[in-house]
Amino acid sequence: MSNESIQSHFNDWTERESAAEDMIPLIGRLYRENNVVTSVYGRAIINQSVIGLLKSHRFVRQIENKELSAVDSLEVLKVMSGLNLGHARVDIGKLAVAFKERAGGASLEEFLRAELADVVGKGSDSAGQSHDVVLYGFGRIGRLLARILIEKAGGGTNLRLKAIVVRKGGASNDLEKRASLLRRDSVHGPFEGTISVDNDKNQIIANGNCIQVIYSPGPDQVDYTEYGINDAIVIDNTGIWRDEDGLGLHLKSKGVSKVLLTAPGKGDIKNIVYGINNSAIESSDTILSAASCTTNAITPVLKVINDEFGIKNGHVETVHAYTNDQNLIDNYHKGSRRGRSAPLNMVITETGAAKAVSKALPEMAGKLTGNAIRVPTPNVSMAILNLNIEKEATADQINEYLREVSLHSDLAKQIDYVNSEEVVSSDFVGNRRAGIVDAKATIANDGRVILYVWYDNEFGYSAQVVRIANQMAGITYPSFPARS
Incomplete structure (x- = not known):
């Protein structure tokens, strides 16, 4: 291989690496200030590293057989950052490819204004209400749900993890142990961010999210309003109660409006597989199941x-x-x-x-x-x-x-x-x-x-659970492109 060829490969890499570095602050600002969730062909790119962003673009070349450079995606993000977008999910990879294939002579800004017309200039409408979530149980699924909810807190207008409810453990440093299990995971690796403990308030603070740790012997024995929690969705990941009588105990606690079970429900409880029958979710439903993994x-x-x-x-x-x-x-x-x-x-x-x-x-x-x-x-x-x-x-x-x-x-x-x-x-x-x-x-x-x-x-199952919880809370995002 000639020196010119070697240098060409290296120059191409550094150009794409530089573009990915410039993408990171744009992705972050769109998420935190506009509640815009960006992705590349379905792969979320929020909080991704430079290498993670480049791998997402490599995936497109492998699966879609289309060339997508981080340089192209960067240009899309630059234009989007000036459109004052309202809350949305935007696949910048698909938009970049679509622009190349069917822009018809339009500039990138003209193309994106047309594609994102429903949310252009709607940034002031993005300050929606957050919805309180309580995790009842803090085992394998509970801790992964916590990771996802913390990651998706964005600008604070999404699902907000307010508390976890557990039985008091035998260790004198119970709170530190709970925090440590969230911080380190033998399968999924370290928590992406910082975690500290406030022993006086009995709270775990994860990436700025104050999570109240509540010790309770039963689901009907907590007054969540004492902790400033109202109209909460309780996600029961213990698997102990699976029928309406058992799960209905949660609804007897003040501050709870709905319950979501992370296991197959029994009796007449609706078992929801998000993407398949989530249209069956009604506003009147107070107890739902996310079925099994x-x-x-x-x-x-x-x-x-x-x-x-x-x-x-x-x-x-x-x-x-x-x-x-x-x-x-x-x-x-x-x-x-x-x-x-x-x-x-x-x-x-x-x-x-x-x-x-x-x-x-x-x-x-x-x-x-x-x-x-x-x-x-x-x-x-x-x-x-x-x-x-x-x-x-x-x-x-x-x-x-x-x-x-x-x-x-x-x-x-x-x-x-x-x-x-x-x-x-x-x-x-x-x-x-x-x-x-x-x-x-x-x-x-x-x-x-x-x-x-x-x-x-x-993890895949936990992501499905969060999708159901979003729908139960009425938190929806228009997606762009709508279909491709």
């Missing part, structure tokens, strides 16, 4: 396959990371097989996800069977969808359809797509989509298709 992972993929190819029937096999309800070493457990050591064994167990799909997607009722295997990994699971379809298709046809869906459909926040021979489970830690289709593993033959869907059963 597996149901969230498979239902969007099943819906789009059924819509395009028709599903006769099928079987779902979940290869699931072990969870906290299993034993570290062999010991007594009320569940079958779950008493055996989780880090040392693959454990066959039951899953209700296959049947639960029909609660969000009624057309799948009676069409699926399911089973689960717990395996010795701490996070990221896989669902294998073995389906008989009505309309025959090749693996390439199915993959191309799913790729398009992951990029340009209403389910782009739920379905991700990867096309690499080298990926393994740890590559999907922190992925915020409900499920990720592994294109290289797809099999299709004679009206039968087998799909392999990865999912971060902790």
Whole structure:
């Protein structure tokens, strides 16, 4: 390779690196001052590093087969910063590509004014009301919900995490221990920001968010108004109460208006998979369930396959990371097989996800069977969808359809797509989509298709929970481009 070629590659890198550096303050100001959430082909870029921004642009070249430079995105951000935008979700990557493809001679500012017309000049309308959120329980899901809620606090007009409710632990430094578990995570890494503890007020302060730690023996024994909390959504992530009688106890506490369960609900409780049946959420609903992580992972993929190819029937096999309800070493457990050591064994167990799909997607009722295997990994699971379809298709046809869906459909926040021979489970830690289709593993033959869907059963699911909570709170963002 010639010296000229080497220098050319290096110059190109430094130019893109410089553009990414200039993007960061623009992204931050749009978020904090205008409540504008920016992304690049569905990947949020708020609080991203320079390398994170460049990797987001690289993703576009790999999946969309289109060139997108950080230099192009920077120009979009510069123009947006002068439009006094109202609150919105804006995919600057898609807008940059669209400008190149169909600007029709218009300047970038003219193009963006037309594309973002509904929110141009609406910055003064962005100072909406925040909505109080309480986390009841502070385990694996609770702490990830806290991370997401803190990250998304923006200018303060979104969901605001006001309190966590736990039982008093046995340690004298209980508050410090709770804060430490939020600060450090063996799977998801360190908290992005700063955390301190106010022992006098019994608060954890995370990135400026004051989170009251409340000790309570039961969900109906807290007066949240004493802490300045009103009309709150309580997200119950304990899994202890799953029916209306149990979850309804939260509503007896002052300051609570709605309850969201992070587990499958029982009885008449609506089980919501965001992106699929969240239109069923009504303002009068006081108790909702976010279903299970597996149901969230498979239902969007099943819906789009059924819509395009028709599903006769099928079987779902979940290869699931072990969870906290299993034993570290062999010991007594009320569940079958779950008493055996989780880090040392693959454990066959039951899953209700296959049947639960029909609660969000009624057309799948009676069409699926399911089973689960717990395996010795701490996070990221896989669902294998073995389906008989009505309309025959090749693996390439199915993959191309799913790729398009992951990029340009209403389910782009739920379905991700990867096309690499080298990926393994740890590559999907922190992925915020409900499920990720592994294109290289797809099999299709004679009206039968087998799909392999990865999912971060902790983080991806938590992102879905927050989406439901936003809708329950009435916090909605117009999205641009609306469809592409």
